[in-house]
Amino acid sequence: MKSAMNYSCLLCVLVLLPALCHCQDSFTPSRATYYGSPDCYGTPTGACGYGEYGRTVNDGYVSGVSRLYRNGSGCGACYQVRCTKPQCTGDGANVVVTDYGEGDRTDFILSPRAYAKMARPDDYQTKQLFAYGVVEVEFRRVPCRYTGYNLMFKVHEHSKYPNYLAIIILYVGGTNDVTAVEYWQEDCQEWKPMRRVYGAVFDSQTPPNGPVNLRFQVSGSHGATWVQPKYALPGDWKAGAAYDSQMQLD
Known part of the structure; x- marks a missing residue:
């Protein structure tokens, strides 16, 4: 699959049609888990130093990351994370990096709110997803959008x-x-x-x-x-x- 994708990208370049090449949109396989939170939002004590902003930004759809933290320069990056279990949706959750964290070979430690967002909108499906604890996921970098907010x-x-x-x-x-x-x-x-x-x-x-x-x-x-x-x-x-x-x- 990877070889075919690389060949497709090379073909895009050779025929000078970069607008048709979507390699930057490809997903990377990984694993994700979640952390405890009394209100399901983020934590104000995250390693990025955001404070309360790190708890509530993006409506609480936030995550701690491991290698994607990149010594702090990865703080504030946005990712689309979706799991591959039958209980999961195709869209997953769009999260903002607000913390550093390492789990069981995971790249993402999601807020409970973000973890639940990956599940189908059904209480039973959501409970099943939380019962796994750690799930296989795929992710990609996406633009951050803050409607109504300047930097x-x-x-x-x-x-x-x-x-x-x-x-x-x-x-x-x-x-x-x-x-x-x-x-x-x-x-x-x-x-x-x-x-x-x-x-x-x-x-x-x-x-x-x-x-x-x-x-x-x-x-x-x-x-x-x-x-x-x-x-x-x-x-x-x-x-x-x-x-x-x-x-x-x-």
């Missing part, structure tokens, strides 16, 4: 104005991974890198005074590029506050 910069609660600034980038649309963040140092007239503390959290021990102009590097289907929002963090930024970038990624 946001949240100032982490551990930030200490004005001497320590940590930020988290939320609602990253498309199939983009945030791989680096920098801020503009006016007196030096240069961009300074922020450190990836863990997950999706970036910080600086010496943030500039006044408004903080940020730019971030995204790696997606069009390669790596730097993106600079038009709006800076205000000079009186506050820990725990979220600021609208007035832009979104495709």
Whole structure:
């Protein structure tokens, strides 16, 4: 099957019809399980550092991942995950990565809400799926869509104005991974890198005074590029506050 798929992709290139080649849409086999949650949503203590956003984003259809975590750059990525049991639907669940986790040879540890979404809409079928504990699945990367939301910069609660600034980038649309963040140092007239503390959290021990102009590097289907929002963090930024970038990624 794999050889036939590779040959099909090569044929697409040879006849110069890339629009007909859908290799990027192919699924990868794996395994998935679920974690306990009192309300079936995500957890606010996930390794990506999202806090409450990691519990409720995408209506709680979220997941911890293992190798797809990619040292934190995989945080915020969206995947379609569908299981192969008779109790499962063909669509499965679209989930957002908000945590790191390892299971029994699994790539995905889904919130109970996301795990149930893979089942046919029948209580008996859902209970059977949960009884398996671990199921064979297939997955693929899909664009994140946040209708009504621009990309946001949240100032982490551990930030200490004005001497320590940590930020988290939320609602990253498309199939983009945030791989680096920098801020503009006016007196030096240069961009300074922020450190990836863990997950999706970036910080600086010496943030500039006044408004903080940020730019971030995204790696997606069009390669790596730097993106600079038009709006800076205000000079009186506050820990725990979220600021609208007035832009979104495709």
